[in-house]
Structures are given as structure tokens and as C-alpha cells.
Amino acid sequence: DQTVPDVTGKTGEHVDVTVPVKPGYTADKPTVPATVNADGTITVDNPTTTGKVNYTPNDAKANVTIPSNQGDQTVPNVTGKT
Numbered sequence: 001d002q003t004v005p006d007v008t009g010k011t012g013e014h015v016d017v018t019v020p021v022k023p024g025y026t027a028d029k030p031t032v033p034a035t036v037n038a039d040g041t042i043t044v045d046n047p048t049t050t051g052k053v054n055y056t057p058n059d060a061k062a063n064v065t066i067p068s069n070q071g072d073q074t075v076p077n078v079t080g081k082t
Helices: none
Strands: 014-018 025-027 031-036 042-044 055-057 059-066 073-081
Touching: 014 042
Parallel strands: none
Antiparallel strands: 014 031, 025 055, 031 042, 059 073
């Protein structure tokens, strides 16, 4: 669950809420549909289908330094997922 600041609308109005950015991951959609409640909260519409966001880990590449008794050893261009 994520809190998304600055979502505005009128009670009962349907709004598109911007999906939060998670560094190192890519969301499968930019927005989710939601409804504005009378108490000022927002409820995501269809939380198991159109309101559900799946984040996929991004590919990452880095040099990895391994300390050893022979001095630090660097393995270049190691790839993996966030």
C-alpha cells in the first residue's frame, strides 16, 4: 500500500491517481482509477484488477569489488535485477 499526496476531487467523483515511482522498479501502468470519499480519503476502484499495480525490477549493471587477502578484486559489469 502506498500513500499518494495531493489527490483532489469532489465527493463521489472518479479520478485517476498517479502511480508512485519506486526507484529501481517499473510500474505496469501510470495511473489507477479511484473514487473520492466524503471523508476526504480516496478508494482505489477494482483493487484486484484495474486498480492493482505490478512493479517489475529493473535491470542493473555494476562493478563488484570483493575484498580478499590478495587485495581487493573487482569483477566488472555484473548484471542482475533490482
